[in-house]
Amino acid sequence: MKVKDAQALLSTMPPDADMHYAWHGEARSAVCHIWLARNGNVIIADQDEAMDVVEERPVDAPREEGSHWATPWLNDEGKGKSP
Numbered sequence: 001m002k003v004k005d006a007q008a009l010l011s012t013m014p015p016d017a018d019m020h021y022a023w024h025g026e027a028r029s030a031v032c033h034i035w036l037a038r039n040g041n042v043i044i045a046d047q048d049e050a051m052d053v054v055e056e057r058p059v060d061a062p063r064e065e066g067s068h069w070a071t072p073w074l075n076d077e078g079k080g081k082s083p
Helices: 003-010
Strands: 020-023 026-030 033-036 042-045
Antiparallel strands (some): 033 042
């Protein structure tokens, strides 16, 4: 799916609805983060989701192979906080 296709579909849905993604037969995780990865893909993820592949991380995330990077935890206002 291209971003323009997702934008068109999302524009038909209630703007205040929570977003989740399906995994193993049910909606298991909320979409808390969306970013453009170094490889050009748009990535969606929940909180504290590890990204081991450097090229799938956001441009401002660590580049070192083997380094740990995970999406931050968010508070109720959508701002980052420590886990």
